[in-house]
Amino acid sequence: MSDIIHTAAPPRTERSGTASRTYAIFLGAGLLLLLVAPLFFYPIFLMKLLCFALFACAFNLLLGYTGLLSFGHATFFGGAAYFTAHVVKVWGLSPELGILVGAFGAAVLGLIMGFFAIRRQGIYFAMITLALSQMFFFFCLQAEFTHGEDGIQSVPRGHLFGFIDLSETTNMYYFVLAVFLIGMAIIWRFINSPFGMILKSIRENEQRAISLGYSVSRYKLGAFVMSAALAGLAGGTKALVFQFATLTDVGWQMSGEVILMTLLGGIGTLIGPIFGAGLVVALQNYLATSEFPVTIITGVVFMVCVLLFRRGLIGEFYASRLGRKLGFEHRR
Amino acid sequence: MTMIFGIPLQAFLGQLLIGLINGSFYALLSLGLAVIFGLLRVINFAHGAQYMLGAFVAMLLLQYFGINYWFALVFAPLIVGLFGAVTERFLLSRLYKLDHLYGLLFTFGLALTIEGTFRYLYGSSGQPYSVPPQLAGGTNLGFMFLPIYRGWVVVVSLVACIGTWLLIEKTKLGAYLRAATENPILVQAFGVNVPVLLTLTYGLGAGLAAFAGVLAAPIYQVSPLMGSNIIIVVFAVVVVGGMGSIMGAILTGYMLGIAEGLTKVFYPEASSIVIFVIMAIVLLLRPAGLFGRDV
Numbered sequence: 183m184s185d186i187i188h189t190a191a192p193p194r195t196e197r198s199g200t201a202s203r204t205y206a207i208f209l210g211a212g213l214l215l216l217l218v219a220p221l222f223f224y225p226i227f228l229m230k231l232l233c234f235a236l237f238a239c240a241f242n243l244l245l246g247y248t249g250l251l252s253f254g255h256a257t258f259f260g261g262a263a264y265f266t267a268h269v270v271k272v273w274g275l276s277p278e279l280g281i282l283v284g285a286f287g288a289a290v291l292g293l294i295m296g297f298f299a300i301r302r303q304g305i306y307f308a309m310i311t312l313a314l315s316q317m318f319f320f321f322c323l324q325a326e327f328t329h330g331e332d333g334i335q336s337v338p339r340g341h342l343f344g345f346i347d348l349s350e351t352t353n354m355y356y357f358v359l360a361v362f363l364i365g366m367a368i369i370w371r372f373i374n375s376p377f378g379m380i381l382k383s384i385r386e387n388e389q390r391a392i393s394l395g396y397s398v399s400r401y402k403l404g405a406f407v408m409s410a411a412l413a414g415l416a417g418g419t420k421a422l423v424f425q426f427a428t429l430t431d432v433g434w435q436m437s438g439e440v441i442l443m444t445l446l447g448g449i450g451t452l453i454g455p456i457f458g459a460g461l462v463v464a465l466q467n468y469l470a471t472s473e474f475p476v477t478i479i480t481g482v483v484f485m486v487c488v489l490l491f492r493r494g495l496i497g498e499f500y501a502s503r504l505g506r507k508l509g510f511e512h513r514r
Numbered sequence: 515m516t517m518i519f520g521i522p523l524q525a526f527l528g529q530l531l532i533g534l535i536n537g538s539f540y541a542l543l544s545l546g547l548a549v550i551f552g553l554l555r556v557i558n559f560a561h562g563a564q565y566m567l568g569a570f571v572a573m574l575l576l577q578y579f580g581i582n583y584w585f586a587l588v589f590a591p592l593i594v595g596l597f598g599a600v601t602e603r604f605l606l607s608r609l610y611k612l613d614h615l616y617g618l619l620f621t622f623g624l625a626l627t628i629e630g631t632f633r634y635l636y637g638s639s640g641q642p643y644s645v646p647p648q649l650a651g652g653t654n655l656g657f658m659f660l661p662i663y664r665g666w667v668v669v670v671s672l673v674a675c676i677g678t679w680l681l682i683e684k685t686k687l688g689a690y691l692r693a694a695t696e697n698p699i700l701v702q703a704f705g706v707n708v709p710v711l712l713t714l715t716y717g718l719g720a721g722l723a724a725f726a727g728v729l730a731a732p733i734y735q736v737s738p739l740m741g742s743n744i745i746i747v748v749f750a751v752v753v754v755g756g757m758g759s760i761m762g763a764i765l766t767g768y769m770l771g772i773a774e775g776l777t778k779v780f781y782p783e784a785s786s787i788v789i790f791v792i793m794a795i796v797l798l799l800r801p802a803g804l805f806g807r808d809v
Contacts (some may be wrong), residue, residue, distance in 0.1 A: 251615050298794050301801040305557045305614050306753060310797065313750040317790035324783065434746060438622060445619065477630030484623025488616050489608060 204508045212453075216359055222443075225355045226423065229462045232362040233420040238443040238455030239369055240412030245441075247373050247449030248405040249385035253308045254295060254315030255413050258288040260431030261318065262414030267334040268327050270422070277340045277348055281361065281418040288414020289407050291318070296406035300399050312434060319432050329506035333428030346395060354423065363420050365412055370452060372408060381405050413440075435477075442480060445487050448494030453458050457495050521779055527658040533775015534768070535664055535733065538671035539565075541749045541767025542726040544755060545675055548763040549682070550719035552695045554712055556606065556617030562745030564626040564720045567594045568727025569736045570632060573643050583646035583728075590728045591721035598720025599713050607712065625742070632738035640735020667729050674725060675764045681761055691715065750793040756803025766804060 217227050225231045228488035237259050244250050262284035299310045317369050322328045329335075339348035348354045372378050384391045384398055392398050430436065439462060447458025462480075491498070499505045543561060550558045559562075571593050572586035581589065601624065609616045645663045652661040682688035692702045694708050702708045727740075734740055748767075755766030770789050778785040796804060 251618070257744055298797050300754070301797050305551075305618060306781070308615065308618055309557065309749040309753050310793070312746055313790050316746045316750075317787045320786045346649050404666065434742070438626065441619065441622075475630045477626050479630075481623045481626030481628075483631055484604070484626060485620055488620040488623065489605060492612075513743065 189252060220352065224343070225351045227467060229355055229358045229423045230420070231460055232358050233416045233423060233438075234443065234463050235456040235459040236362050236365045236419075237413050237416035238415060238440055238447065238459040239452070240409050241440045242444045242449065242455045243369055243372065243412065244405055244409040244450075245444055247378060248292035248381045248408070250300075250402065251304075251308045251441070252299070252406070252409075253310045253434070253441070254299075254311030255311060255316075255409075255440050256421065256432050256434065257291055257295065257315040257318045257435035258410040258413040259417035259420075259436060259440070260322070260415035260427070260429075260433075261291050262288040263427035263431050264322065264328050264334065265414075266418035267337040267421040267427035270340060271334060271337045272327075276344065277342055277357075277422055280340075281415065281422065284418025284421070285411050285414040288417065289411035291409025291414075292407040293403070296403045296410070300402045300406065303448050312437070315432070315437060316434060319429070319434070322410050322429060322432050326370050328427075328429075331429065333426055334421075337425045337427070339422050339425065348422070358419055358423060361415065365415050369412065373452070377401070377404065438484075439480070442484055442487070444494075445481065445492075446494055448500075449492075451494065451496045451500065454496035461495075522609075524658055526779055529775045529779045530671055530772065531658075531660070531664060531668075531775075533772040535771070536769075536774055537768040537771020538668055539726050539730060539744065539767075540748055540751050540771050541764045542671050542722060543728075543744065544751045544763040544767045545678055546719040546722040546758045547748065547752055548755075548760055549678070549722070550716055551757045552760075553691060553715045554602075554606075554610070554617070554700045555614050556609075556621065556714075557614070558719060559618055559621040559745070560601075560624040560628065561621075561719070561723050561748070562741030562743075563625040564594050564598060564723035564741070565727040565730070565744065566632065566738060566741035567597070567628065568724025569643070569740065570636075570727075571724065572731050573641065573736045576643070583732075587725070587728050591724040594724035594727075595717040595721030599717035602716035603713050606716065607709065610712075620770060629738055629742060636738060638737065638739060638755050640737035640740075643731040643736050645732040663732055667733065671726070671729060672723070678722065679760050681763065695772075698762075710755040717742070747789055750789050754789075754793050754796045754803060756805045758803070759805045762803075762805025 216232075237255075241252070241255050244252055245256075265287035266280045266284035269275045269283045270277060275283065295311060295314045298314060299307050302310060323330055327334075339354060342348055342353070342357055346353050348357060353484065375383075380391065380396055380401055383394075384396070384401060388398060415472070417431060420431070443458035443462050444455045445458065446461055446490070448454025465479060466476055469479065493501060543565060547558055547561055550556060550561075568590045571791040572583070573582040575586050575589060576583075606617065606620060609620055649663040649666050652659050654660075680688075682691055690701065690706050690711060694706070694711055698708050730740070751770050752763065753768055753772065755762045757763065770792065773792060774785055775786055777788040784791070
């Protein structure tokens with residue numbers, strides 16, 4: 183399992199002073215960029231990007247830091263979108279509560295799917311998650327509250343905390359940015375916690391983790407639920423941004439997309455998936471107007487990444503001469 | 515009218531036949547997956563796309579060259595098998611040293627590319643492929659009406675499954691394959707060209723998928739999406755059966771196809787998910803799968 187990871191954020195204790203400083207500079211620059219971005223880019227595009235970036239980072243929590251390849255993450259993303267859309271539109275909940283309900287629902291789905299999937303490893307794990315998420319797809323196709331092929335349309339964005347009007351695009355953007363930053367902070371805290379360290383040890387050598395007395399399946403299930411909840415956070419937010427939830431978000435293609443984002447950006451790097459998501463979303467936007475189907479490009483990029491580019495963008499950067507000079511570390 | 519469990523016998527047997535036919539395709543496809551996985555340790559996500567390619571090649575051969583069903587049944591698997599072998603030789607073989615998940619991801623990309631290309635060229639809607647005249651019509655068995663082509667599919671896929679099983683269990687080539695599954699390095703030391711064996715195996719698996727595709731063409735419409743619809747179900751079949759044994763894959767395929775057909779009779783709403791439910795139950799009771807050895 184350890185082979186799938188080529189790069190990893192170095193543990194904090196080993197990080198050199200240069201790297202900390204570089205991280206701080208990059209973090210500051212990134213934040214600044216995100217704060218002023220709506221002046222230069224179409225805000226809906228940016229919000230879509232942030233949602234998918236958070237989704238990919240949540241997914242990477244599982245693949246990059248625990249070594250489990252889930253082929254069913256669309257269930258949590260799309261499922262949460264349905265939950266949020268339903269409770270906001272039908273029950274009239276406020277947007278922040280709606281998103282929390284979405285994330286909680288995704289966590290419950292994650293608990294159920296994880297319970298079955300962690301019984302097998304590696305390739306079987308991938309196939310089981312895929313099959314279970316297809317089952318959820320059929321459930322969404324037939325259930326009453328999802329409205330089948332139509333999906334849940336015209337979901338109101340509502341007022342954040344009762345007084346911030348989210349139908350204003352600028353307000354919505356900063357709300358999505360806040361959700362994204364909170365999600366990223368949770369992920370960062372999670373992977374640097376003792377729990378995260380144990381997950382990495384499972385990724386590196388599961389047998390040894392077992393022999394050290396760790397209850398590996400509980401940790402895996404914990405990581406699975408955490409990843410599902412964060413994917414749900416992203417999905418619920420996306421439902422409010424676009425004001426609808428449809429079957430597209432729960433289909434297997436969506437699970438494939440998030441894998442591609444993570445792979446492209448760099449499996450096992452904290453920020454890699456953000457860039458991967460940016461590239462994929464930008465590509466989809468670019469191709470949306472042309473006749474050419476996105477699937478072909480997605481498929482080719484997949485193959486090229488797997489064959490030639492397994493570290494991903496950020497992983498390659500960390501491993502490059504410049505990256506090493508800046509104090510980043512990469513394994514192998 | 516004869517009734518069985520409150521359902522007309524006709525409807526019951528009709529669904530049983532549909533289940534048996536679906537089961538034939540599940541068996542053929544999961545057999546191919548098991549053969550490939552056994553030796554290459556790759557889960558071939560492109561298996562559905564190769565099944566779709568088989569149907570498309572048959573249709574295109576008919577449209578452009580006037581080559582009929584019977585020749586297509588031979589040529590389509592050969593063409594797709596060759597395509598598979600080339601892919602394995604030049605691309606997939608570079609990934610064996612890495613984690614098996616990369617093989618899955620690569621074939622997933624391959625599947626997306628193939629499916630996307632055919633959707634681009636031929637649209638998402640299905641195109642008909644007519645039943646060969648020799649197999650057209652049906653016969654009245656007294657208790658039900660049996661379309662001859664459907665009976666043919668069941669018989670032929672059974673023959674293909676047993677043939678593959680015999681090839682692997684009873685021939686010299688099959689012995690090499692099984693030996694290479696157990697210990698490739700040792701087999702190579704005995705002078706067997708294992709890389710060629712791997713290429714052959716992948717070609718064989720892809721060819722089997724294409725064979726199933728040609729068989730399916732007259733029953734279902736020939737559509738670019740036919741592969742991805744079936745492959746996820748076949749994955750569930752493989753999880754239920756476990757990939758340890760060839761015969762296990764075949765039996766599980768038929769069993770689950772029939773289970774799906776019967777669910778359609780008694781509780782139609784659940785028919786699209788019954789295989790996944792069975793998978794979940796099997797995971798609870800026997801995580802290694804019904805015929806599996808490795809956990």
